[in-house]
Amino acid sequence: MVSSPDAPDGGKKKSWFSRLKDGLSRSSSKLSEGITGIFTKRKLDDETLEELEDLLIGADLGPANAARMTAELSRTRFGKEVSPEEVREALAEQAAAILAKVAQPLRPEGGKPTVILMVGVNGTGKTTTIGKLAHLWRGQGLSVTMAAGDTFRAAAVDQLKIWGARTGSPVIARPIGADAAGLAFDAYESARKEGSDVLLVDTAGRLQNKKTLMEELTKVVRVLKKQDSSIPHHVVLVLDATTGQNAHAQVEAFQEAVNVTGLIVTKLDGTARGGVVVSLAETFGLPVHAVGVGETAEDLRDFEPRQFARSLMGLSDG
Ligand SMILES: Nc1nc2c(ncn2[C@@H]2O[C@H](COP(=O)(O)OP(=O)(O)OP(=O)(O)O)[C@@H](O)[C@H]2O)c(=O)[nH]1
Ligand SMILES: [Mg+2]
Secondary structure, three states, X not given: OOOOOOOOOHHHHHHHHHHHHHHOHHHHHHHHHHHHHHHOOOEOOHHHHHHHHHHHHHOOXXXXXXXXXXXXXXXXXXXXXXXXXXHHHHHHHHHHHHHHOOEOOOOOOOOOOEEEEEEOOOXXXXXXXXXXXXXXXXXXXXXXXXXXXXXXXXXXXXXHHHHHHHHOOOEEOOOOOOOHHHHHHHHHHHHHHHOOOEEEEEEXXXXXXXXXXXXXXXXXXXXXXXXXXXXXXXXXXXXEHHHOOHHHHHHHHHHHHOOOOEEEEEOHHHOOOOOHHHXXXXXXXXXXXXEEOOOOOOOEEEOOHHHHHHHHOOOOOO
């Protein structure tokens, strides 16, 4: 069924769903073509179940989920003829149930300002995600301050300033080479004085096995906590979906260095590995706040488990 553009917020919802679905098309075509290949004119038996389990693992849903999902399918439909469509529907339902436990939109609430620290390895989309969040919240009439905590690269500061200008958010920066923790401290003072609703703190990308860089991140949190033990209110780990299962190692390393409070998964539009969101949910149970499906300010939305699961399996919103 096509939702009417006149329906209360139907138009908007539909456009996000199609954006999400388009973004996940590489993942969903891998899954649906695989499922069609396995279940066309075949029964659900040990052989097809094993093939399905391999397909789910190959699509990054993780071994535990793959085993559980196929077992559940076997429990209800063993020995029966099933259509590929039926399998996709059943798997989408199961994936949605796993994801429902972790779906938790990032709300700019909890402090004045609400302090959100963005962390992650190089190039995952931290700075872009800050821009997208600022766009979203500025659109809701909130004031946003940004802190250019990536003090290593001039280009990083410039990139954040572009997002600041685009969204009408002041950017607190310091010369290259300055101490990131000191910068974060100053930015908090400034955001508080200005009465900002949200402070988004950018950080330099760091490989999870570079000890000194991870320690620097710990220091940023420690220095903020000295000012107010409740900040940062959120430590958001930004993960690039194209890295697939390596995302798991990143979660572990960052959790060890700082208290990661939630995840944002980006670049789902550039990969067939969208299933990694389901495996992260199962393994860590950390809140998933949002997903990124493109480079523009509009390409980030609150994480909605049912829509995500249906898009992943190439199904319509219905
Ligand atoms: N296709 C796509 N590209 C994205 C998405 N999010 C970010 N990008 C792109 O990924 C590249 C890296 O994004 P940045 O925001 O600079 O990443 P970063 O984590 O700040 O990088 P460092 O500061 O170098 O660690 C940019 O070209 C972004 O436009 C997304 O959801 N989809
Ligand atoms: Mg950056």
